[in-house]
Amino acid sequence: MGTESVASSTDAGSVTIARRFRGPLTSANGGYAAGVVGSRVGSAAEVTLRLPPPLERPLALHREGERLLLEDEGRLVAEGRPADPGLEAPTPPSPGEAAAAEEGVGTYGPPEFAECFVCGVRDDGSGLGIHPGPVAGREDGLVAATWVAHRVTPEVVWAAIDCPGAYAAGDPGRGEVVLGRMTARLERLPEEGEHCVVVGWPLGEDGRKLFAGTALYGRGGEVLAVARQVWILPR
Incomplete structure (x- = not known):
């Protein structure tokens, strides 16, 4: 560890x-x-x-x-x-498409999440700075962002494939969603400095539960991790 x-x-x-x-x-x-x-x-x-x-x-x-x-x-x-998420990662966008998707996208949710390790903004560079946006031309609701891996552990990979699910499935107009359950499979850790793409996509909803899939890709579009998530809307 x-x-x-x-x-x-x-x-x-x-x-x-x-x-x-x-x-x-x-x-x-x-x-x-x-x-x-x-x-x-x-x-x-x-x-x-x-x-x-x-x-x-x-x-x-x-x-x-x-x-x-x-x-x-x-x-x-x-x-x-x-447990296994039982999901196949979708065809990844290119790094250029992911970079275009994240253009101008900021922190997800209210000020309480402004410093989130994954999707917040930190001047000291201690967060991941992952802010996915819709991928142009995709009809599956895919959101994507780029990420350069540094000081990576399994926990950091779990984090990297967390918030993209909120961007994909959440609806801030109905209230801030919180993660209820995450089922993930890690194939390998990204290498130090490896340029990655992170994606999320919606998987439907049931009442206050919103479902999403997320994935992390390494060089050449190799699938490094995939997750299935349950997000909960406030009452």
């Missing part, structure tokens, strides 16, 4: 998520937190978030059969289990 993935790890049974990996201002980015659990489950895992993941304090990890539980003073924050 890379030193950038967490601020500290006291032992195999606990983990502390550094403030750098915030989504909202006071809790962790959902994809990153899901990756903390999912990367410990295996290369393909389903993670369900139960509470906003706290920052800067030890969270306990417990195994119950095939499940891995992340807890904050006895409260269940997230749970993971082995």
